[in-house]
Each structure stands twice: as C-alpha cells, then as structure tokens.
Amino acid sequence: MPLLRSAAILTISTLAVWLSCSAALGVVMVEGALHPGRSRLTASQLDAAQDMAVRDNASFQELSLRAADSADLRAWLLQPAAWNHDTVILLHGQSDNRAGMLFNADLLLRHGYSILLPDARAHGQSDGPIATYGALESDDLHRWFLWLQQNHPPRCIDGIGNSMGAAQLLESVAINHYCAVIAESPFATFREAAYDRVGQQFDTGPWLGRTLLRPAVELGFLYARSRYHIDLAHASPLPAVAASHTPILLIHGLADNNLPPRHSVLLAAADRAAQLWEPPATGHCAAFSTHPVEYEQRVLDWLATHTQH
Structure with missing residues (x-):
C-alpha cells in the first residue's frame, strides 16, 4: 500500500510539473508571437x-x-x-x-x-x-x-x-x-503553425506539439484569450x-x-x-x-x- 501511494504521489507530481512547464512554454511562445520584433x-x-x-x-x-x-x-x-x-x-x-x-x-x-x-x-x-x-x-x-x-x-x-x-x-x-x-x-x-514552432524549439517535427507538448499549445491559446481577449484559433x-x-x-x-x-x-x-x-x-x-x-x-x-x- 505505501508503494502504491508513493507511486500515485510521484505520478501526480510529475503531471503537475509537466503541466506547469507546458503552461510556461505556452505563455512564452504566445507572448513572443503577439509581440514580434518591430x-x-x-x-x-x-x-x-x-x-x-x-x-x-x-x-x-x-x-x-x-x-x-x-x-x-x-x-x-x-x-x-x-x-x-x-x-x-x-x-x-x-x-x-x-x-x-x-x-x-x-x-x-x-x-x-x-x-x-x-x-x-x-x-x-x-x-x-x-x-x-x-x-x-x-x-x-x-x-x-x-x-x-x-x-x-x-x-x-x-x-x-x-x-x-x-x-x-x-x-x-x-x-x-x-x-x-x-x-x-x-x-x-495558427494551431498547425504552433505545432511547428514547438517542434522547432526542440529540433523535432510538429509531432511534439501535437502530442507530448499539446498542453503548451492549448494553454497558450487559453492565455491569449484570457489576457488579450484574442482567440488565435480564429x-x-x-x-x-x-x-x-x-x-x-x-x-x-x-x-x-x-x-x-x-x-x-x-x-x-x-x-x-x-x-x-x-x-x-x-x-x-x-x-x-x-x-x-x-x-x-x-x-x-x-x-x-x-x-x-
């Protein structure tokens, strides 16, 4: 039982870190896209x-x-x-x-x-x-x-x-x-372009943005809607x-x-x-x-x- 509990805590902690990192990446990428170099x-x-x-x-x-x-x-x-x-x-x-x-x-x-x-x-x-x-x-x-x-x-x-x-x-x-x-x-x-941008950050194809780092894309879109009232899906x-x-x-x-x-x-x-x-x-x-x-x-x-x- 203690082993299962430890495994559950580790899983939840890993998911929390993953989502936090994804959210941070999403925010950084959206801020960069919305404020391009002029x-x-x-x-x-x-x-x-x-x-x-x-x-x-x-x-x-x-x-x-x-x-x-x-x-x-x-x-x-x-x-x-x-x-x-x-x-x-x-x-x-x-x-x-x-x-x-x-x-x-x-x-x-x-x-x-x-x-x-x-x-x-x-x-x-x-x-x-x-x-x-x-x-x-x-x-x-x-x-x-x-x-x-x-x-x-x-x-x-x-x-x-x-x-x-x-x-x-x-x-x-x-x-x-x-x-x-x-x-x-x-x-x-823009979503497909976001998958490309995520992949380019890690020198992979768009598959990374579609799979493991999909939360970064979706949370970035959510951030744009919340902070700037812009739906990038449009x-x-x-x-x-x-x-x-x-x-x-x-x-x-x-x-x-x-x-x-x-x-x-x-x-x-x-x-x-x-x-x-x-x-x-x-x-x-x-x-x-x-x-x-x-x-x-x-x-x-x-x-x-x-x-x-």
Whole structure:
C-alpha cells in the first residue's frame, strides 16, 4: 500500500510539473508571437520606395487609416502613369514592414498595376499593441479594400502576401472580393503553425506539439484569450479558403523549414480550384530568388488571367 501511494504521489507530481512547464512554454511562445520584433521604416527604405516610384514613372502617396480599435494603420499607394486600372495589395511577413515587398511592387508597377503597401498592425509604422495573425487584421484589410473602392476605384483588386501576410490575405478572402490572390509560404491554421514552432524549439517535427507538448499549445491559446481577449484559433486561413470562390495561387518552396510545405498542401486540398506551385530547392518566401523568371511569369499570368473586363 505505501508503494502504491508513493507511486500515485510521484505520478501526480510529475503531471503537475509537466503541466506547469507546458503552461510556461505556452505563455512564452504566445507572448513572443503577439509581440514580434518591430522593424520600423527607415529613411533608406523610404528613399528606396520613392526612387522606385520615380524609376517606374509612378505617383507616390502616404496613407493613414483608422482600424476598428482606433489603431493608426499606415500604407503607401503607388500608381504608374500607364495604369492598367487594376490594384494589388501587397502584404509583408512577420517582423517585417511594407518595404519588404518592394521587389513585388517594382515588378507590378512595370506592368501597369497600382500598388497598396500597408504595414500590418504592430509592424512598421502602424499602431496596435499586438499582432493577431488575422484575428484583427482581416478587418484591417477590409478597411483598406473599402478605401480603395471608394477613393481609388480600380477595375480589379488583387492581393499578394508572404508568410504571415499570405495567411492574412487568405483569411480576408471571406470578406473581400478579390479578382485573384497569390499566397507564398502561408500557414494553414495558427494551431498547425504552433505545432511547428514547438517542434522547432526542440529540433523535432510538429509531432511534439501535437502530442507530448499539446498542453503548451492549448494553454497558450487559453492565455491569449484570457489576457488579450484574442482567440488565435480564429487566425486560420483554412475555412476561408474552403468557402472561397476567389482564384488562389499558392506558392511554397519545398525547402521551407520555417512553415513547411504541408501548410499549402492542406490549403490546396480545401480548395480544389486553387493552384499550388512548389519550387524545388526553395526556402521560405524565396521563389523569386531561386526561380525569378518562372516566378515573374506565374505571378503576371495569374493576375492577367483573372482580370474582370
């Protein structure tokens, strides 16, 4: 009997320590995700954007917009002199800012597209105490979409996003009627991305987050709801993609070890009309670096094919 009692005490103590460590890990990971490093816009980045506008014979405008929670959101609007009457919203990744999408902007300006380059909330020059990976950003994007329709009405509004921006773009197809979108290296759900992040902490695959450290993920989500009133389970492109009729091109490098290609495979399975390009030997959001000619051709063809005349 004393042996059984000792075993029970040991089991309960082990479970208590395990849950406590899982809770601590969950809190640390959620705090890190909600408060990513902020890359403020620099003078050299502003100069690069303005130089690009001059080189591409485009107008350059600074914009500001109020979010639902009164956060001040910032963006650039560039319009080429030979505008084709389509506008593309370009969305950057985590801890980046709008200048991170200047390559895409240059490509599209040279082909007649006007460009909206927003800083996501809690990134760049945009306000907001936390990043929420689509939970709040979907409405932010809807406000930018409406601003374009009311103040700069195009024939088509398209979207291109990288990583976090790609996921936010896909989440927003539920409320924004894009002509077409292109998402490179998105996550399928924030929960699946959390499994990856847990595995990356211990150099394992996502199985660790799904099994032994599942409590860390779930307790982290619970902490976000309790502390910040944000349900990170809603940061999920998957249901929006499954219900969408928007033409979606997914790009995911097969060597991406940040957000593995299975995320885009899951998204493509949810929307049989979506196209998935998986360039080999390509890391996170690097298709334009490893396959520049094919990247340019695929992007331009996708947008042109889905233009509404």
